[in-house]
Amino acid sequence: MYRQKENTITILISALAFLVVAIPVSALAHFGMLIPDKNIVTQENRTAGLTLSFSHPFAGIGMDMAKPARFFVDLDGRKTDLAATLKPATVMDHKAWQTSYRFKRPGVYIFGVEPQPYWEPAEDTFIIHYTKTEIAAFGADEDWDRPVGLKTEIIPLLRPFGNYGGNAFVGKVLMDGKPVPGAEVEVEFYNRGNRLSAPSEYHVTQVIKADNEGIFTFTCPAAGWWGFAALSEADFKLKGPDGKDKDVELGAVLWIYLDNWPTAK
């Protein structure tokens, strides 16, 4: 039989060890974030701010984001470089970026970020999350499912604006322009202000696998910003801080906004 004191200490040490192992920050899902202050632009207010960051959207923990390698807006297949308009910002107490964009003509604008590779020591891997979001301006809704030519990207099959919390999002994962059968997609809600707590660690990042055509469907239970990140291993390596070749995780990330179902007038 155990003595009372030893028992307590064993329990305490086990609990501590468990805590240390159970919720290491690195196990939280990294998400490239590209969040505009609205995804529908009307004539009354023709400018939208956009915030770029690399964070854990639900846990509300941020990481420093270096100035992106590329940041552009695609309209009708024409891309405009916006990297020069980026100003430093702070998101979740870490380095992030922001800009303001004025919409002049109707269209479905697709914004895209290619960040600099992020070195994650806990996983001994670089991470590159190609991140997109779409903004519909002045009533246009054509070609919202066009690819923008990123190394890997998610093509929305549900028109990504004008939707409600509770709608099912359908998307197709592409790598080098071709569908990725069985792609694994992480889904996370942007828990702004960190007001919500998940019932377990599993609930923080949900996971869905695409079918043989690279298509997945996920029903978003609530209104707000939702991020979908299709992850894959790059077919190339990058030199780590120790000079050795390191794996590279590529992410195709798409952010969509779901509105609340309207209340009766």
Added chain:
Amino acid sequence: MRTILHASVPVHVVVLLGALLLFHEAAYAHGIRVFAYTSGPEIIVEGKFSSGRATINSKVKVFSDKSGKLLVEGRTGKDGVFTFARPRTGPDEGLKIVLVAGEGHQAQWTMTPEDLNEEPMVAEPAPAPAESSPEQPAPVPAAPPVKAAGTPPAQAIDTSALAELVSRSVAREIAPLKRMMMEEMNRGPSMTEIIGGIGWLVGIAGLLAALGALKKK
């Protein structure tokens, strides 16, 4: 004669199909959009249905958004476009452009004083090849010098700026054509084609029936 009529499609079905054909186009006219922009000394107004089709021969009215006075009136052409000479406006005066199409569908677009005093073709940044261009786009109507309203647009434009203007113009003109081509490629058989196909089958059936009747004799 009566025997043949009985063998083919009943009259009321034909009338219904005919009606469907007539209203096929109207079925898409749920909403319309209008957009206007400056192009040198002119303003170009583009009208579209929410299906993407142009609003043909539709009335356009241009009002001052300051005084409410009607300044220009006209109709869009076959391409849904109406072009007019830019009226003189005060520094804080914009234009409200109203488009009326189909069964009383109406849409409007407000050109702010900023829109009017800025030359969008020049301020809009360069297309695809210049991805790494350091040119600043909106909101700062930056880099290229914006010509003041009174300056005649036909001033000395250097060749490269002209080439840029041309390529952007072409891209903009071609974009709707490209879209039309894509829509055509994606569209399935039209009502007309389906009914035509059915008509062929009915005709062939009739012929075979007639031949069968002849053989029996």
